[in-house]
Amino acid sequence: MSDHEYTPKSKAGKWFNDRLPLLTLANHLTDYPTPKNLNYWWTFGGILTFCLITQIVTGLVLAMHYIAHADMAFESVEHIMRDVNYGWLIRYIHANGASMFFLAVYIHIFRSLFYGSYKSPREIIWIIGIIIYLLMMAAAFMGYVLPWGQMSFWGATVITNLFSAIPFVGEGVVTWLWGGYSVDNPTLTRFFTLHYLIPFLILGLVVLHIWALHVPGNNNPVGIDVKKPSKDTVPFHPYIVIKDGFALLMFMIVFAFFVFYAPNILGHADNYIEANPLVTPAHIVPEWYLLPFYAILRSVPDKLLGVVAMLSAILILAVLPWLDTSKIRSAVFRPLYKQFYWILVADVLILGYVGAMPAEGLYLLIARVATAYYFLHFLVILPVLGLKERTIPLPLSITEPVLGGSPNMAMAKKKESKIE
């Protein structure tokens, strides 16, 4: 994929590389030409890789001490917290790591939305990303069930019951998922198995995600194609490595704050009560990162349609590259889209807020309006906007103006510094 042929210097290296070109791969990764104008929103890919590895490593250690049994799961978590050396640290990193993972993935996704990173020729990268996001939600949901607290149990009951909305076979599907007639030990053991499996599926998809990225190369804040390698690019190492590293350290400070000083603030108190099938909690709420979709689910009065709406809200993202008809990638050059973008951000935050509230009265009304707007944005606003919007002329390159100066670049820079 590099433009120049790479040959290892040493004889042994050459011998090995002729048989398995790992050194060529390493060389490609270090030399990989990256646009030099990437801002800090582009550092979240590296941060997400860190999150995934952290979850896998801490998860492996937890799995050595955890017991996936309805009678012992809660107790084994307390055993980890009290008796395992630094068990509390590992568990709190894993539990808060899930939240940090989603925080980073939401920033990553909204960065794509702002700079149009999903557009041609990067549709496959985007779709793989959406699959990763779906798998993350599945993994997080099943992981939340494992401590077998009240929210674990009732969250599992509510979410698995959604499948009963499927016409004709729904009830059968739910029984099949549960491995019985209610959420019980068979449900717990299969959730544990799947929770263990999914991160490795994600890892594989991450490799594909990065592979697909390395074909066209990174998008950039200006959103124009970059010749590579050129004056517009820098080699991945050391430039991007050190910048990603710096951003990762900033992220780790926030992460550490949660782990050490507020380890339970993102969780729900009820999950420290052992699961009890006979007592339903007053409010069943999912973890914060699923709240917007929970709000969409509850805003539709019909169960089946609610489930359809919730799934569509996620799956609609997969066809986004074809819903957005604008050829211009970066919102920097799309004054109208930029405004709608921020309205969408606000809309999703509002959905998250009402998702945490009881579905009644004013909250329900707000949830319905926000849900309607969410779909309106993707199904109407984006397709129409691409055809109607008057965009700002694009600069010719991301660094110096080529043909005797480009007035657009100055404007782009100014616009950019405003949004940063």
Place this chain on the structure above:
Amino acid sequence: MKNILKLFSVIILFNVSIVNVISAEKVEFLKTDWTFKGLFGKFDRASLQRGYQVYTEVCAACHSMKYLSYRNLSEKGGPEFSVAQAKAIAASFEVTDGPNADGEMFQRPGKLSDKFVMPYENVKAAEAANGGAYPPDMSVLVKARGGGVDYIYSLLQGYEEAPSGMILDDGVHYNKYMYGNKIKMSAPLSDGIIEYSDGTKASVEQMSKDVTTFLMWAAEPSLEARHQMGFKAIVYLIILTVLVYFSMKRIWSRVKSEV
């Protein structure tokens, strides 16, 4: 750079406000100054020891604490009784062990490795003895209630005359801070119900504070270790971040661009 910080703070504030809204009760909880809050928060050792006394002489009559062992009482970061004291405490309880060589279960004095002895054989027995309401296990009680220590502290002092017009069933009591204001537990504390071995005056307020501190430790025995390690970890990360920042500036100075 600034944006990232801004975004982080917005998201964090947003989430914290959600959590606050979820756990917000209509009544304001009573406040007291907990020594274990804050970046360097530590438990008040004397308060923990008094709190254990309140627990064992009052609460333990009905409430189990099944995830704690007697050895925990002498461990670092806890009440830090001496090992001899913890052994004596353990030995004051009768533990069922066995079966022995004859296949019989037998009673013996407790050891450090034993879990706290439970007041009832099982949940059903506990319910039967308490008018159908199971006195919850106290091991992680503080973490299992919205409002945490402030809630427990307030609840213990929240017993009042029911407002006129509210009809309470037999064995149900009015509590200002309880969810729905009705609680099956009768007021557990009254002035002078126990005599502190260190001579502190056993007022309801004092006992509430001590026992809540003890419950906080029971739920989070690693709290002190966590705070200490957290401070070191964050200072380390900040220093490293600064160093990496200057390395980054240096490296990027070779390119005409903004970092």
